[in-house]
Amino acid sequence: MKEEGRLLAIPSGVDDFREIREGGYYFVDKSELVSDIVNDRSKVFLFTRPRRFGKSLNLSMIDAFFNLEYKGNKWFDGLKVNSHPEVEEHRNAYPVIRLCMKDLVADDVEGFNGRLKLMLKSVYRGFKYLRDSDLVDEDLRREYFSAGDLSDMQMERSVISLCQMLEQYHGVKPIVLIDEYDNPVNNAFNRDFYAGVMGSLRRFYSLTLKGNPHMSFAVVTGVMQIAKESIFSGLNNLRVDNVFSKKFDERYGFTEPEVKDLCSYYGHPEKFEEAKEWYDGYRFGNADIYNPWSLLTYICNDFEPGT
Known part of the structure; x- marks a missing residue:
């Protein structure tokens, strides 16, 4: 692929799916993660x-596919997920709640x-x-949209x-996306608080994810797998x-064929x-x-390794 005769830009450091698809960046197609999720039918x-x-990029891609806010977008044109007709009924069909825990660090x-x-x-x-919607429970509106x-x-x-x-407003249960769920734990580890x-997160995640009758499904990403008893206590649908x-296994990171394609696309198949x-x-x-990140940095630096 080329855009107006030019090579697509290398998306080093870009983790927003919409920006990559609209901004003329090379995209390594991981869109079948969407069909994997639909067909797996797990709750969390x-x-x-x-x-x-690529955890944040994939979460952004999941948001772009399911979120009804983006109905009619062209971001998935030509991608592998389109070979899975069973996902079509889910395309841009849900409200999506997206949380990022990356910046929740404190003392x-x-x-x-x-x-x-x-x-x-x-x-x-x-x-x-x-x-201001009459479709939504008045007490909940007053409680959560107040200035306090x-x-x-x-x-x-x-x-x-x-x-x-x-769910009351749209008539469909939303999807919940949580990025870097474990970052606050990493920040607090070995500190007196x-x-x-952990107590705050355990209660928050339990109420959000455990037996939530108003949620279609949730996708959570992180670096560590924290012991289930510590943070997802009682969550049996994980x-x-x-x-x-x-x-x-192939949905995060680049596979060997994908690396070969990258080297060839940017003019140096011999560098594989x-x-x-x-x-x-x-x-x-x-x-x-x-x-x-390492591979894209290598290409950005004119195929100079170790820089």
Whole structure:
């Protein structure tokens, strides 16, 4: 593919699917992750991979496919997911709640809870059309769209309450996407407020994901697989996919054929062996995988390894 006779740009550091598809960037097609999710039919997916393996980009892609806000987009034209007709009824058919836990770092429990509440208030502002709708429960509207701060209990119930309001308004249960779910845990580890942060997250994730009757499904990403008893206590509907799992093994990171295509597209097919020597070495399930960030940096630097 070329755009107006020019090579597509290398998407190094770009983790927004819409930006890649609209901005003239090369896209390594991972869109069959969407059909995998639809056909698996699990209620909650947890994908854990090392950093810089495309977790945020894939979550952005999932949002772009399912979110009714983007109905009529052309972002998936020519991609592999279109060979799966069973997903068509799900295309841009759901409201989507998207949370990113990356910036929820603090020096005590109060600071963490305060940052989480501010993030949740920001998420609610994205659905302010619910505030004045007679289709939505009046008490919930008053409780969550008021100008005041959220209480701890409101914080813990905020996503399930938003799911309920969105289901009432749209007549369909929303999808919940949570990126970097474990980042607050990593920040608090070995610090004296660790137990407090874990307690807040355990209650928040449990109410959001465990038996939420107003949610279609959820996709959660992170680096670590934290012990289920520690943070997802009682969550029996969790589909964990980690570096040892086989079903989604090629959906994160670049496979060998994808690396060969990249080298050829940017004019240096002979560089594949060098790329293999420097950047191969990961094994997810049954797949040999290359780190996307390292490989794209290598190409950006005119195929100079180690820079």
